[in-house]
Amino acid sequence: MLAVTEVSSTVVVVTWRGAGQITACLDALAAQDRPHRTLVVDNASDDGTARLLAGHPSQPRVVRLPRNAGYAGAMAAALSLVDTPLMAWLNDDAEPEPGWLGALEDALGPAAAASSRLNRPDGTPQCVGVRLTADGYGADTLDTPAFGFCGGAALLRADVLREIGGVPAGFFCYYEDTDTAWRLRLAGHDIVTVPEARVTHRHGVSTRPGSRQFHLWNERNRLLTLVRCAPAWVVLRELARFAAITALLPLRRNVPEGANFRIALRVRVLTEVLVRVPAALRDRRAITRRSTVRRGQVWRHWARR
Known part of the structure; x- marks a missing residue:
């Protein structure tokens, strides 16, 4: 058998x-x-x-x-x-x-x-x-x-x-x-x-890396991941940096060509992140309850590598 x-x-x-x-x-x-x-x-x-x-x-x-x-x-x-x-x-x-x-x-x-x-x-x-x-x-x-x-x-x-x-x-x-x-x-x-x-x-067959939609998902979800998982100071720094770069783009002479440097896309990213922040903060609290390792410890060990 x-x-x-x-x-x-x-x-x-x-x-x-x-x-x-x-x-x-x-x-x-x-x-x-x-x-x-x-x-x-x-x-x-x-x-x-x-x-x-x-x-x-x-x-x-x-x-x-x-x-x-x-x-x-x-x-x-x-x-x-x-x-x-x-x-x-x-x-x-x-x-x-x-x-x-x-x-x-x-x-x-x-x-x-x-x-x-x-x-x-x-x-x-x-x-x-x-x-x-x-x-x-x-x-x-x-x-x-x-x-x-x-x-x-x-x-x-x-x-x-x-x-x-x-x-x-x-x-x-x-x-x-x-x-x-x-x-x-x-x-x-x-x-x-x-x-x-x-x-x-065959990377990106469906999502076309480099496209406007790709950058929208990429930038939005990076910021939401930070809200959910990163140390608070990292969250505040990266949100402020993204907003500051967006605000200063009209004053720059040599703006990079990438879709992620288009003002309309960045404003949409910020808008979608702000709408989702309350839910992301609720998720953050739930993640904290399940955590056994501090956020700062994970960040210090893995960031910048």
Whole structure:
């Protein structure tokens, strides 16, 4: 009689208009050498993605949301459906190597999360995790150990993720990984970096890095992550700095070309942050109650690296 192999992980793939890449992603998951469940959250795609999902030989479980909730919203929805101990996050533009999931599971140990090595399609490395900069940005890094994981391909303990408050669904897209990693650190958990867990990542297929919308999400969610997780003096400094740069831009002669230096976008960022501050402060208090490590300690250890 053959023994039944226990499944430890559910791999959650979030897709939106992913017809151009979802098949390759699912093919790569079907080739994994570690048993797992696959859950695809479809953010109301209208480009034929649903047909491809229904016809894929791996027969993944598919949950179709009534509207596009973004990567963060879709992951938050998936968390309530995961019934395995571990939950893997995977972008639909990522293709993991056959040993990817096994390497993450084997390296996790007592840690709460494990970060993969993401490579660009030409084979050059994108990152092995996320570092925390001196001004509170979460940035790709090739250094180990990393402050956090890249949400494009990572493994987390589902129960711990629920205990620290889940996924910040309101972020829509970007910084849900940095915010989650920060809360894990505050709660006293470790995050391991697993360079052997390799993924080819076609970064930004859906979100167009450098676009106006990208910078809106990026700047807004950085500031909200700081309100939720950073020491108070860092929060006040970065909010004041962002507002001051915005106010002084009309007086500058040589304004950088990036969309994040357009006054209208920065005003919108500030407006959206101010609207969300009351909820973020409530979240901050809840995060404080769950914390075992002081905010200043996490900041001193990880910022500026």
